[in-house]
Amino acid sequence: xxxxxxxxxxxxxxxxxxxxxxxxxxxxxxxxxxxxxxxxxxxxxxxxxxxxxxxxxxxxxxxxxxxxxxxxxxxxxxxxxxxxxxxxxxxxxxxxxxxxxxxxxxxxxxxxxxxxxxxxxxxxxxxxxxxxxxxxxxxxxxxxxxxxxxxxxxxxxxxxxxxxxxxxxxxxxxxxxxxxxxxxxxxxxxxxxxxxxxxxxxxxxxxxxxxxxxxxxxxxxxxxxxxxxxxxxxxxxxxxxxxxxxxxxxxxxxxxxxxxxxxxxxxxxxxxxxxxxxxxxxxxxxxxxxxxxxxxxxxxx
Amino acid sequence: xxxxxxxxxxxxxxxxxxxxxxxxxxxxxxxxxxxxxxxxxxxxxxxxxxxxxxxxxxxxxxxxxxxxxxxxxxxxxxxxxxxxxxxxxxxxxxxxxxxxxxxxxxxxxxxxxxxxxxxxxxxxxxxxxxxxxxxxxxxxxxxxxxxxxxxxxxxxxxxxxxxxxxxxxxxxxxxxxxxxxxxxxxxxxxxxxxxxxxxxxxxxxxxxxxxxxxxxxxxxxxxxxxxxxxxxxxxxxxxxxxxxxxxxxxxxxxxxxxxxxxxxxxxxxxxxxxxxxxxxxxxxxxxxxxxxxxxxxxxxxxxxxxxxxxxxxxxxxxxxxxxxxxxxxxxxxxxxxxxxxxxxxxxxxxxx
Numbered sequence: 001x002x003x004x005x006x007x008x009x010x011x012x013x014x015x016x017x018x019x020x021x022x023x024x025x026x027x028x029x030x031x032x033x034x035x036x037x038x039x040x041x042x043x044x045x046x047x048x049x050x051x052x053x054x055x056x057x058x059x060x061x062x063x064x065x066x067x068x069x070x071x072x073x074x075x076x077x078x079x080x081x082x083x084x085x086x087x088x089x090x091x092x093x094x095x096x097x098x099x100x101x102x103x104x105x106x107x108x109x110x111x112x113x114x115x116x117x118x119x120x121x122x123x124x125x126x127x128x129x130x131x132x133x134x135x136x137x138x139x140x141x142x143x144x145x146x147x148x149x150x151x152x153x154x155x156x157x158x159x160x161x162x163x164x165x166x167x168x169x170x171x172x173x174x175x176x177x178x179x180x181x182x183x184x185x186x187x188x189x190x191x192x193x194x195x196x197x198x199x200x201x202x203x204x205x206x207x208x209x210x211x212x213x214x215x216x217x218x219x220x221x222x223x224x225x226x227x228x229x230x231x232x233x234x235x236x237x238x239x240x241x242x243x244x245x246x247x248x249x250x251x252x253x254x255x256x257x258x259x260x261x262x263x264x265x266x267x268x269x270x271x272x273x274x275x276x277x278x279x280x281x282x283x284x285x286x287x288x289x290x291x292x293x294x295x296x297x298x299x300x301x
Numbered sequence: 302x303x304x305x306x307x308x309x310x311x312x313x314x315x316x317x318x319x320x321x322x323x324x325x326x327x328x329x330x331x332x333x334x335x336x337x338x339x340x341x342x343x344x345x346x347x348x349x350x351x352x353x354x355x356x357x358x359x360x361x362x363x364x365x366x367x368x369x370x371x372x373x374x375x376x377x378x379x380x381x382x383x384x385x386x387x388x389x390x391x392x393x394x395x396x397x398x399x400x401x402x403x404x405x406x407x408x409x410x411x412x413x414x415x416x417x418x419x420x421x422x423x424x425x426x427x428x429x430x431x432x433x434x435x436x437x438x439x440x441x442x443x444x445x446x447x448x449x450x451x452x453x454x455x456x457x458x459x460x461x462x463x464x465x466x467x468x469x470x471x472x473x474x475x476x477x478x479x480x481x482x483x484x485x486x487x488x489x490x491x492x493x494x495x496x497x498x499x500x501x502x503x504x505x506x507x508x509x510x511x512x513x514x515x516x517x518x519x520x521x522x523x524x525x526x527x528x529x530x531x532x533x534x535x536x537x538x539x540x541x542x543x544x545x546x547x548x549x550x551x552x553x554x555x556x557x558x559x560x561x562x563x564x565x566x567x568x569x570x571x572x573x574x575x576x577x578x579x580x581x582x583x584x585x586x587x588x589x590x591x592x593x594x595x596x597x598x599x600x601x602x603x604x605x606x607x608x609x610x611x612x613x614x615x616x617x618x619x620x621x622x623x624x625x626x627x628x629x630x631x632x633x634x635x636x637x638x639x640x641x642x643x644x645x646x647x648x649x650x651x652x653x
Contacts, residue, residue, distance in 0.1 A: 072405070119403070119432050127403055131427045137393045138428065141400020141408075148361065148383055148406065171393035179385070 009064045009095075012075070012154075013235055016060040018227045022288070024059050024091065025051040029257050029284045031090030031103070033272060039107040043115065045255035045267045047087030049191035049224070050158065053250055056230040057156060057187075058091050066096040069123045075153050076126045076142050080135020081160035081189060085117040088125075097124030133166025135159060136186060140172050143181040143245075152240045158187045162194030165203040170215070173245075177216030182243025186217075189224065191254035195268050212247040224250025225288070253291050257284055263293035345477045346439065346498070347375030349484045350409055354380050357488060363398050363410040365391045371411045371441050391416045395424040395438065402434035407488060414440035414497060415447070418459025429493040430469040437487055441498040443473075443534070444586030445614065445631075448624040457614050461591025463495045464564040470494040470516055471564040473534035478507035479561060482514035490516060499535035499586070500624070506537050506559065519567040525554030528608075528642060529574035532584040533560045533593045539628075540584050542635030547642055555642065563596055571600040580608040580649075582642050586633060589613040610645045612638065 007014070028051045036042025057077060058064070065071040079088055086106075093100040105111045112121035116130030127138050139157035146153050163169065176184050188208065196202045205211075209219040218238070222229040233248050254268075255261030258280050261270075272280055347362075354360040354376065361383040368374045368386055377384040387394035391412055398408035410417070417425075417440040429436040440459060447454035463471045470492060474480035480498065487494055511520060522537070523544050532540035537559045547553040556578050558570055574581050581601070583594040594611025601609055614631050628634045632641060 076404075127400070128427075128432050131423060134396050134424065134428055137396030137424075138400035138403070140393070141397035141402075142404050143400075144361075144385060144397065145401045145404035145406050148358075148401075149404070168392045168396070171387075171390035172397070175387055175390065175393055175397070178388075 009062075009066070010071075012061055012063045013231075014060050021052070021055045021059055021227050024055040024094070026257075026284060026287065027094065028054055028087045028090055030281065032087045033277065033280055033284065035086050035089070035103060035106045036270075037272065037277060038104070039115070041269055041271045042086050043083040043269055044258070044272075045193075045261045045264070046081060046160070046189075046191070047084045048256045048258065048261065049252040049254045050081075050084050050189050051087055051257065052225045052227060052230060053158065053187060053189065053252075054088055054091055056227055056234065058095060060231060061234040062156065063153065064095070066124060069097055072149070073151055073153055076139070076155045078127045078135045078138050078142075078155070078157045079117065079125075079129050080138075080157055081132065081163060082116040082129030084158075084160075084189075085113075085115065085129075088117070089113055089122070092122065092124040095124070098122070132160065132163035133168040136169050136172035136176070139184050139186070140176050140179070140181060143176070143184040144179060146183055146240070147181075147242075152183070154183050154185060154237070154240050155181075156185045156187060158189060160194075161188055161190045161192065161199050161205055162202070164188070164205045164208075173212065173215040173217065176245040180242045181245045182238055183240035184245040185237060186212075186245065186247045188247060188249045189252055190249050191252045193254045193263070193265060193268070195265075197265060208247075208249050212249075216244060218244045218246040219249065220246065221249045221251065224252035225256055225291075253293060256291065257288055259283065259289075259292045262291055344372040344441075345480055346411065346441070346484075347372035347377075349481050351376045351379040353484060353488060354383060357407075358383075359405060359407045360488070361385070361401055361406050361408045363387055363394050363408055365389055365394050365412040365416070367412050370413075371439070373411055391421050392424050395421045395436070396428045398436045399424075399428035399432065399434050402429070402436045403432065407435050407437065409437040409439055409484075411439035411441060413447070413454060414443035414456035414459050415454050418443075418456055418462055418495065418497070422462050425463070425469070425493070425495070426466045430466045433468055433492045435491065436493045438493070438495045439498065440495060442500055443497045444499065445619050445627045446500040446535075446586075446624055448627055449621045451621050452618045455619050457586075457588040457619060458591065459495075459497065460563055460585070460587050460593065461595070464592075464596060468492050469564065470562070471497070472516065472562045473497040474499070475534060475537045475559055475561055476503050476506045478505065478510045479514070479559075482510040483561075485510070486514060486516060497534060503535040504538045506541065517562045517565045517567055519570040520559040520561065521556065521570070522559055523555065523557035525556040526578050527553045527555060528580035528582060528646060529556040529558060529578045530582050530584060530638065530642060531558045531560050531571070531574065531593070531597055533563065534586060536584040536586055536633060536638070539633060539635050539638050543638035543642060546635055546639040550639075551643065553642070553646065560593060560597075563593060566596050566600065568600050571597055572604055575601060575604040575607045580645050582609075582638075582645055583611050583613075584633070584638055584641075585613045587613050588616055590616050608645055608649045610641065612641045
C-alpha cells in the first residue's frame with residue numbers, strides 16, 4: 001500500500017480509500033505489538049481501540065504538513081489518553097515526521113519515545129500527555145490562540161472514556177462552550193473499560209451525549225471502527241470559528257483486532273512473547289474480523 | 302498575641318477581592334508596614350502587562366474570577382481580545398495557558414498564590430515546566446497577606462513546591478518597581494516562570510525598576526560585615542528597616558541582599574556572604590521549611606561554617622488575624638527581624 005505517500009496533506013478531508021486507511025490502522029496495530037515487545041510491556045488494547053480514529057485523522061482528515069512539523073496553520077491533535085502513544089508514534093514516522101528507525105529504540109535508555117509522549121522529543125506531537133484529564137484544557141488554550149491569531153486551524157483532542165472522571169475535563173468542557181470554541185473537537189474513545197473494570201462499574205460516565213450537550217456542545221455518536229462513519233462525522237464538523245465545540249463519541253472495543261484482547265481487562269498493559277506474539281501478528285495481518293464481544297452500545301452496556 | 306491595638310486593627314482587608322483600585326473601600330488608608338498612604342504603590346500588574354502588550358501581540362492574560370483583585374481588569378480594558386477570565390477553575394486556566402504557549406503566545410495566568418502554587422502544582426509541573434513553555438504564573442496575595450481569611454487562603458508552602466520543579470524559574474517581586482522589572486524581563490525569558498507577589502501594595506524598596514535586573518542575580522541593597530540578611534519578596538523592606546534599627550541601636554552593620562530569584566539561586570552571592578560576613582539570616586514570608594532558608598542552607602552546607610538562622614513562619618498553620626498583627630506575631634516586621642538578628646549574633650547559633 002503506497003497510496004497517499006508524498007501527497008500534500010495541507011487540505012482537510014482528503015480523498016483516501018477505506019482500504020488504504022484500513023491498511024494503515026493495521027500498520028498501527030502491528031507496530032504497537034512490535035514496539036511493546038521492545039519495551040517488554042505496552043498498552044496494546046488502548047492503542048487498538050483508537051487505530052481507526054488515528055488513521056482517519058492523520059491520513060484523511062487533518063490539515064498537516066509533516067515536512068514542517070511546526071507549521072502554524074496545522075490542525076492540532078492532543079492525545080489526552082497519552083498511553084495510546086504507542087499506536088500514534090508509528091503513524092507519525094510513516095508520515096515522515098521522523099525516521100522510522102528511531103522507533104527501534106522505543107523506551108530504551110535515552111529514547112525520545114516513552115510510553116507517554118513528550119512533545120519536546122517527538123516531532124509532530126503537538127502536546128505532551130500522560131497525566132489524564134489535562135488534554136481538553138490544552139485544547140481550549142490552543143483554540144483560544146487560534147482566535148487571537150486569526151488562524152483557522154482545528155484542535156482535535158482524543159479523550160479516553162475513563163479519564164472523563166477527572167474534574168478538569170469538565171472545567172475545560174464548560175470553558176470551551178463559554179468561549180464559543182467552534183474549532184475544538186473532542187473525540188472520545190469510548191472503549192468501555194478502564195483499569196479496574198467497566199467504566200460504568202468503576203465510575204459511570206454515561207449518558208455522554210446528554211452530558212456534553214448539557215455543557216453546551218454539539219454531539220455525534222459513531223462506530224469508532226467504521227471508517228465511513230468516522231469520515232462522515234469529520235466531514236460534518238462545523239466550519240472552524242466561533243460556535244459550539246463538538247464532541248464525537250466514538251464507540252469502540254478495547255483491544256479491537258485481537259480476539260483475546262477484545263473487551264478483556266487483563267490486556268490494559270501486557271507483554272506478548274513467544275507463540276502468542278507470532279499468533280497475534282498473524283491475526284492482525286489477516287485483517288479485522290467482526291468483534292468477538294458484543295458492541296457495548298449507546299449506554300455502555 | 303503581641304502588637305498595639307493600632308497594629309491589630311489598622312489593616313483594612315475589605316479591598317482584597319475587589320482590588321486596590323476600589324477607593325471607596327480604603328477607609329483606613331494605612332499600609333501594614335506603616336508606610337504613609339501616599340507612598341503605597343498601586344498593584345501594577347494589569348497596567349504593566351497592558352503596556353507590554355501594546356507592542357507585543359504574543360502577550361495574553363488569564364485569571365480565575367479575580368480580575369479586580371489582581372488588577373488585570375486594566376489589561377482587559379486595553380486588550381479585551383487577549384484577556385480570558387476562566388472563572389473559578391484554576392487548573393483549567395493553567396493548562397489552557399500551556400496550550401496557548403504551545404501556539405506562540407506568552408500567557409500570564411494570575412490568581413491567589415494559595416490556589417496557583419498549591420492547587421495547580423501538577424498542572425504547573427506537567428503542562429508548563431516539563432514542556433518548557435513560556436507560561437507566566439502570577440501568584441499574588443502570597444504568604445499570610447490574606448490574614449484573617451484563613452489557612453485556605455494563606456500560601457506558606459508554595460516556594461517549597463515550586464523550587465523543586467526542574468527548569469521552573471521561581472521569583473518573588475520585592476515591590477511594584479521590581480515587579481515591573483520582572484514582567485519586562487520575563488517576556489523573552491525561556492521556559493515557565495512562577496512569579497510570587499505579596500499583597501500588591503507592599504512598601505517600596507526601589508524608586509524605579511532597577512535597570513540591571515537579571516533573573517538569578519541577587520541585588521545587594523546595603524553593605525555591612527556583622528551579618529548578612531538575605532530576604533525575599535515583601536520581607537526585603539522589613540530587612541532593610543531592620544538593618545537601620547540594628548545600626549542605630551546596636552552599632553551592628555548588616556549587609557542586606559534581595560534574593561528575588563529562588564530558582565535558579567544566586568549561589569555566588571550566598572558564598573560571598575559566608576566568606577565575607579560574620580553570620581547569615583534568611584527572612585521570608587513562608588514556612589521556614591522548604592523555602593528561601595532551606596535553599597540557602599543547601600548552598601551553605603558546602604561552605605565553611607558560619608552562624609546561620611532561618612526566619613519565617615514556623616512549621617505550623619499560621620494563626621488567623623489581620624495581616625499587621627500576624628507580621629508582628631511572627632516577627633516578620635522590621636523589629637522582629639532585628640530581634641532575630643541580634644539573637645543570632647548573641648548566641649552564635651549555627652542553626653543547623
